[in-house]
Amino acid sequence: MKFIQHIKGGDPSSLSVAEAAIPVLVENHVLVKVAYFGINRADTLQRQGKYPPPLNESEILGLEVSGEVIAIHDSQAKPVHLKVGDEVFGLVAGGGYAEYAVINTEHVMMVPKNINLGQAAGIAECFLTAYQALFVESHLQCKQKVLIHAGASGVGIAAIQLAKSHDCLIATTASSATKLDLCQHLGADILINYTQQDFVAEIKNNWDGCDLVIDFVAGDYLNRNLKLLNIDGTILYLAMLSGRYADNLDIALLLGKRASIKGSTLRNRSDVYKAELIKKFTDACLADFANGQLVSIIDTEYSVAKLADAHQRIENNDTQGKLVVGW
Incomplete structure (x- = not known):
């Protein structure tokens, strides 16, 4: 099969197509012929040598795929929700940038009606991460x-x-009017261009404060998030785009707000945890993609030949929605 190889520490131009054996199908897994794979910041960080895959997982980049089930392991009772020929999407802990992927049967979801395979490739990683952040970690x-x-x-x-x-009230930050227009279209109530506005002041001008902050930035955002947090509120960190250290944490603010500061990841969770999360998400949300209540926003579909462009755009923070790549 073809797969995308990377040079550890290389720039986006170091990505190239190579050949490898089709991965071996193991018990409780299915073999999927990949139509599309999603691009995530974790992929760019792994390529840069900053985010190694979990132990015993594939070194090939890629955390989510969509495609067709072509084989189910013979030694297991075939799962009632899957059969050969089904169009599916799902999570992998590595190995997504390839023509074939082996996926845990409990990490696979059926492609909803009215959603194509390109759109499906952009659902798993971002929606499961968001669902986990909002409802599992932050209640x-x-x-x-x-x-x-x-x-x-x-x-x-x-x-x-x-x-x-x-029915929550939502404030959001982004770097341009175009990005904020998209956020407003999806339901955001307060739109803050962080290059021009102080998000703390904007929140306080409109609300008393926030019950929950979802943050990817870290650095000096920590104290600023604390300033606008309501009593007993939560700040949840999903990334650290401004650096891993937050100096001069204001402990008085932390105590005064009785704040909870948490960090969360998805890739290195156990298979059992991921299966339970996927079941909760499937039961609660998957039908909403078919009826249009939830939408997979795809910024661009790339060919494999243009994969380097996709990585560069992620690193430049130049996206509005997901980037996906089709074979």
């Missing part, structure tokens, strides 16, 4: 006030839609 309640940084990112777009489905 979001209806009508709470939520600040979502990086609102036009894949996870940001998913989080806006999921929070709005619970």
Whole structure:
């Protein structure tokens, strides 16, 4: 099969097509012929040598794919929800940038009606991350006030839609009017261009404060997030785009707000955890893609030949929604 090889520490131009054996189908897994794979910041970080795959997982980049089931392992009772020929999408801990992928049967979801395979390739990683952040880690309640940084990112777009489905009030930050227009279209109530506006001041001018902050930035955002947090509020970190250290944490603010500061990841979770998360998400949300309540926003579909361009755009923060690549 063809797959995309990378040079550890290389720039986007170092990505190239190579040949490898089709991965071996193992018990409780299915073999999927990949039609599309999603591009995530984790892929660019792994290529740069900053985010190694979990132990015993494929070194090939890629965390999510869509395609067709072509084989189910013979030694297991075939799962009732899957059969050869089904169009599916799902999570992998590595190995997505390839023509074939072996996926845990409990990490696979059926492509909803009215969604094509390109759109499906942009759902798993961002929507599961957002669902986990809002409802598993933060126990979001209806009508709470939520600040979502990086609102036009894949996870940001998913989080806006999921929070709005619970009648929450949503503020979001982004770097351009075009990105903020998309956030508003998806349901954001307060739009903040962080290159021109102070998000703390904008929140305080409109609300008393926020019950939950979803942050990808870190660095000096930590104290600023604390300033606008309501009593007993939560700040959840999903990334650290401004660096891994937050100096001069204001402990008085932390105590005064009785704040919870949490960090969350998805890739290195156990298979059992991912299966439970996927079941919760499937039961609660998957039908909403078919009826249009939730939307997979695809910025661009790339060919494999243009994969380097996709990586560069991720690194430049130049996206509005997901980038996906088709074979």
